[in-house]
Amino acid sequence: MNAAVSDTVDQVQSVEKYKYGFVTDIEADQAPKGLNEDIIRFISAKKEEPEWLLEWRLKAYAHWLTMEEPDWPKVNYPPIDYQDSYYYSAPKSSEDGPDSLDDVDPELLETYEKLGIPLHEQEVLAGVKNVAVDAVFDSVSVATTFKDALAKEGVIFCPISEAVKEHPELVKQYLGSVVPYSDNYFATLNSAVFTDGSFVYIPKGVACPMELSTYFRINASNTGQFERTLIIADEGSHVSYLEGCTAPMRDENQLHAAVVELVVLDDADIKYSTVQNWYPGDENGVGGIYNFVTKRAACRGKNSKVSWTQVETGSAITWKYPSCILQGDNSVGEFYSVAITNNYQQADTGTKMIHLGKNTSSRIISKGISAGKSQSTYRGLVKMMPKAEGSRNYTQCDSLLIGKECGAHTVPYIESRNKSAKVEHEATTSKIGDDQLFYCRQRGISEEEAVALIVNGFCREVMQELPMEFAVEAQKLVGISLEGSVG
Amino acid sequence: MNALSPLSQSFIDQHGDAEFTARAPWLDQLRQSGLENFSSQGLPTPSVEEWKYTNLKVLEKLDVSTSSEAAAVDPAELIWLPADMASHKLVFVNGRYSQELSEIGELPDGVKVLSLAEAMISESELLADNLGKIGSIENAPVLALNTAFINDGYVVIVEKAELEKPIEVVFVNKADASSSNHSRNLVVAKDNARATILERHIGEGDYLANHGFEVLVEGGSHVKHYRLFEDGAAGINLSTAKASVGKDATYDSFVLSIGGRLNRNEIHVACKEPGAHTNLNGVYVGRDSQHIDNTTQIDHLVPNTTSKETYKGALDGKSRGVFQGAINVAVGADGTDGQMSNKTLLLSDESEIDSKPQLEIFADDVKCAHGFTAGELEETSLFYLRSRGIPEAAARAMLVEGFLAEVVEAGVDEEYQEIFKAKISVWMEN
Numbered sequence: 064m065n066a067a068v069s070d071t072v073d074q075v076q077s078v079e080k081y082k083y084g085f086v087t088d089i090e091a092d093q094a095p096k097g098l099n100e101d102i103i104r105f106i107s108a109k110k111e112e113p114e115w116l117l118e119w120r121l122k123a124y125a126h127w128l129t130m131e132e133p134d135w136p137k138v139n140y141p142p143i144d145y146q147d148s149y150y151y152s153a154p155k156s157s158e159d160g161p162d163s164l165d166d167v168d169p170e171l172l173e174t175y176e177k178l179g180i181p182l183h184e185q186e187v188l189a190g191v192k193n194v195a196v197d198a199v200f201d202s203v204s205v206a207t208t209f210k211d212a213l214a215k216e217g218v219i220f221c222p223i224s225e226a227v228k229e230h231p232e233l234v235k236q237y238l239g240s241v242v243p244y245s246d247n248y249f250a251t252l253n254s255a256v257f258t259d260g261s262f263v264y265i266p267k268g269v270a271c272p273m274e275l276s277t278y279f280r281i282n283a284s285n286t287g288q289f290e291r292t293l294i295i296a297d298e299g300s301h302v303s304y305l306e307g308c309t310a311p312m313r314d315e316n317q318l319h320a321a322v323v324e325l326v327v328l329d330d331a332d333i334k335y336s337t338v339q340n341w342y343p344g345d346e347n348g349v350g351g352i353y354n355f356v357t358k359r360a361a362c363r364g365k366n367s368k369v370s371w372t373q374v375e376t377g378s379a380i381t382w383k384y385p386s387c388i389l390q391g392d393n394s395v396g397e398f399y400s401v402a403i404t405n406n407y408q409q410a411d412t413g414t415k416m417i418h419l420g421k422n423t424s425s426r427i428i429s430k431g432i433s434a435g436k437s438q439s440t441y442r443g444l445v446k447m448m449p450k451a452e453g454s455r456n457y458t459q460c461d462s463l464l465i466g467k468e469c470g471a472h473t474v475p476y477i478e479s480r481n482k483s484a485k486v487e488h489e490a491t492t493s494k495i496g497d498d499q500l501f502y503c504r505q506r507g508i509s510e511e512e513a514v515a516l517i518v519n520g521f522c523r524e525v526m527q528e529l530p531m532e533f534a535v536e537a538q539k540l541v542g543i544s545l546e547g548s549v550g
Numbered sequence: 551m552n553a554l555s556p557l558s559q560s561f562i563d564q565h566g567d568a569e570f571t572a573r574a575p576w577l578d579q580l581r582q583s584g585l586e587n588f589s590s591q592g593l594p595t596p597s598v599e600e601w602k603y604t605n606l607k608v609l610e611k612l613d614v615s616t617s618s619e620a621a622a623v624d625p626a627e628l629i630w631l632p633a634d635m636a637s638h639k640l641v642f643v644n645g646r647y648s649q650e651l652s653e654i655g656e657l658p659d660g661v662k663v664l665s666l667a668e669a670m671i672s673e674s675e676l677l678a679d680n681l682g683k684i685g686s687i688e689n690a691p692v693l694a695l696n697t698a699f700i701n702d703g704y705v706v707i708v709e710k711a712e713l714e715k716p717i718e719v720v721f722v723n724k725a726d727a728s729s730s731n732h733s734r735n736l737v738v739a740k741d742n743a744r745a746t747i748l749e750r751h752i753g754e755g756d757y758l759a760n761h762g763f764e765v766l767v768e769g770g771s772h773v774k775h776y777r778l779f780e781d782g783a784a785g786i787n788l789s790t791a792k793a794s795v796g797k798d799a800t801y802d803s804f805v806l807s808i809g810g811r812l813n814r815n816e817i818h819v820a821c822k823e824p825g826a827h828t829n830l831n832g833v834y835v836g837r838d839s840q841h842i843d844n845t846t847q848i849d850h851l852v853p854n855t856t857s858k859e860t861y862k863g864a865l866d867g868k869s870r871g872v873f874q875g876a877i878n879v880a881v882g883a884d885g886t887d888g889q890m891s892n893k894t895l896l897l898s899d900e901s902e903i904d905s906k907p908q909l910e911i912f913a914d915d916v917k918c919a920h921g922f923t924a925g926e927l928e929e930t931s932l933f934y935l936r937s938r939g940i941p942e943a944a945a946r947a948m949l950v951e952g953f954l955a956e957v958v959e960a961g962v963d964e965e966y967q968e969i970f971k972a973k974i975s976v977w978m979e980n
Contacts, residue, residue, distance in 0.1 A: 135599070447924075449899070449900075462909075462911070464911065464913075464914035464916075465914065466914060467881075467882070467913065467914055468881075469912075469914070470910070470911060470912045471909075471911050472908075472909060472910045472911060473907075473908060473909040473910075473920070474906070474908050475905075475906065475907060475908070475922070476904075476905075476906050477903075477904070477905040477906070477907075477922055477924065478902070478903070478904045478905075479894075479896065479902065479903050479904075479924040479925075480900075480901075480902045481896070481899070482896035482897065482898060482899060482901065482925070482926045483925075483926055484924070484925065485923070485924070485925035486922070486923065486924045486925065487921075487922070487923050488907070488920075488921065488922035488923070489919070489920075489921050489922075490907070490909060490919060490920050490921075491918070491919040492909055492911050492916060492917075492918040492919070493916070493917060493918075494914040494915055494916070
C-alpha cells in the first residue's frame, strides 16, 4: 500500500459515521416559539441594539410577509412551519457575556473540544493552531479567541452583536449593502431575525496575521439558526476566513438561513473557505438541517479578489450560491466547490459571477458527487454586462454518480452582452470507471477504499484550494460521507 | 391564474368563428383540448422558465389574432434549390396548401406525401393514431395554440421504402395586414424507411407563423429534416417540433435561422427504444434587432440511446441569440451518450447571447457532456490571415464563414450543403 492509499484508509477508519451528532445539555435562554414583531423586538432588545437596526429588522419582516417561498430549486421538502420554531436560543450562562474563557460554561467548552476546536488561548499559543476562532452556539457567539493579537494590527474580529455596539458606523455603512434586506425569501427572513455571527474588518494595507475561523453549532431542538456574517477588507488588505458547522442528530428538520456579506475594496482580497457538515439526516432521510444560505461578495475596488471554496457534505437540503459581483476593474472572482450527497440528501448549489467592470475574470470549478438516493444540482449564472470589456470566465462542472438511484443535474445560465468578453463552459457527467475500480481492486484495495481514493482524486482541484487546516478534515469527510454507497 | 393578455383572449375568441375544412369528431376533440390547454395559461411570458429569454410581447403590438387570407404568389420567388435537383414539392401559402404551386410528382411504393386536408380523407386512421400523440402539449402553450387551430400542413408517410428525391416544402407568408396561421405537419417513417425533407420559410409583412411538427421514426428508419428560416423582416416564426425515435432509428435535424424579427425554434426528441439516435444541428445568424431562440430537449428514456447536438451562431447589430438545450437521462437509461455544444461569435458591441445548456441525469452509467463558448474572433487567427495579405474585412468574413460552415458540414448531407452555405455567404456579404 502506498502512502496516499494508507492515508485514505486510516482516515476513513479513524472517524465514525457522524461524530458531531451529540447534544450538549446546557440550559438555554429561549424566546417563545413563533415569529412575529414582538419576537423581533425581543431579539433586538436582548442584543441591546440601536433603534435603526430594529427598524431595519422590522422593515425586513414586513417585506418578508409579502414574499412567497421560492419553489424553483430542484429540492423537495415538506412546507416549513415558521411559527413552530424558536428564533432565539442562547446558552444561559453567557447571558451577561463572558469576560474571558474562564467564564464560559465548561460544558460548552467541552462541546468545542469534541468538535476539535480548542478555544483556549494558551493551547493556541502553544502552537497547536494559529487560528483565531469565533464560536457561535445556537443564537449567540460564545467565545472569540485571539482578540488582543488581532487588535494590535487593527483587525476587528468579533461577534456582529458586539460590532453593532462597538463599531456602529462600520456596521451601519455595510450591513445589507451586498445582500439587501429585500433580496430573497430566506435572506429577508434572516434580516428580520438574525441573532449573531461574525464581524471582520481588516484595515487598509493589513494582511491579517492569522486565519480567522468561525464554528457554528446548532444545539437546541426546534431552533432555527440565522447568523449573519459581514467581512470588510479595506484597501490593500488580505484575510483568509474559515467556516465550519455541525449540529446534533435529531429526527426533526432544522432551518439554517444565514447571510454572508463580503465587501472588498481596492487591491484587497478575501479567501473564504467553508466545510459544511451539518447533520444530513439518517439513511432513511429522517431529520437533518435545511441549509438555505445567501452568500455574496462585492468586489467593489480595482484589482480586488474573492475566492470562495466550499466542501458541502452535510445538511438534508443545501441551497446556496456563493456569488461575486465583479464591479471594480480587474477584479477576480473564484468559486471552488465540492458537493457530496448520499442517502436522501439534496443539494442545489452553484454560484453567480456578475461581471460589471473591465478586465474582470472569474473561474468556477464545481465537483458534484451523488450517491445513494440523493440528488445534486449545479446551478450557476455567468453574466457579462455591456461594460465588461475584456472580461473572462471559465467554468467547469463535473458530476460523478455512484449507484443507480441518484441524480446529478447541471443548470448553467450564461448571458453575454460584450463581444470582447470570453466565456467558456464545460460540463461532464460520468460514473466511476469500471477500469479505475478494477485497477485499484487488482492491487488489493477494497472497493470502499478505492471509491474514496478515486473521489478524492476527482475533487483534488478543489481540495488543494483549501487551507491546510481544513484540507485534512475535508478529505476525511469525503470518505465518511460516501460510506455505504458501494457494495 | 393570471388574466389572459388581450391577444391570448382574441385567439380564443377567434376560435369560435374559425371554419375548419378538415373535420372529424376526434379532430374536433383534439382542437378542443388544445384550446382548453391554451386558455388555461395563454401565451407564455418570461416568468415561465422555458420562456425566460424570449418575450412574446412583440406579438401583442402586432395583434396577429386574425387568420391569414389566401394571397397571390409569384412562383419565381419560391425557387431555392439548384435547377438540376429534382424534388417532391409542396407549397403552403399562409398556412394553406396550394395545389397549383405544388408539384409532388410520382412517388415510390410505400410513400405518401400529401396535405393534411387530403390526408384527412385518405389517411384518417393514421392521422387519428398519431396527431397530438407524438408531441404532448403539456407545458407547451404555443403548441397548444397550434393544436387548437389544426387544419392544414404536410403529411409524409414512408414505410419500407427509400425516398431518393428530397421532399421540398416551402411555407410562404404574405399578409396585407397582420395575421397568423398555424400549420400542423406530420412525418411517419417505419420499417427501415429513408426520407429527406428540405423545408424553407419565407414571408412578407407582419405575421405570426406558428408551426407544429410531429415526427415518428421507427424500426431502423432514418429521417433527415433540414430547415431554412428566411422569414421577412417583420415576420415572427414560432416552430415546435416533437420527434419520437424508436429502435435503431435516427432523427437528424438541421436548422439555419437567418431571417425574421423573432424566430423561436423548439425541438423535443424522445429516444424511446434502444439504438435510437438523434443529431440536432443548427446555425443562427442575426443582425439589427433580430431575436433568434433555439430551444431543444432530448429525452433519453431507455438504455443505449445516443444524441449529438451542435449549435453555432454569429450575432451582429443589436441582435440577440438564445440557446436552451436540455439533455434528460431517465432512471435506468444506462449506456446513454449525450453530447451538446453551443458556440457563439459576438460581432458587435450591442449583440447578446443567453445560453442555458442543461443536463438532468438519473442514471449512472452514462456519458454526458456539454460545452459553451462566447466571444469575438480570435485575434491570432485574424493576424495569421492578414499577415498573408488578406484584407481585414475579408479575413473576418472567412473566419466567420468557416466557423459556421463546420456545422453545415457536420449536420447536412453533402449534396445539400451548398444550399445552406450559399445562404450564409449571402448573409455575410450584407
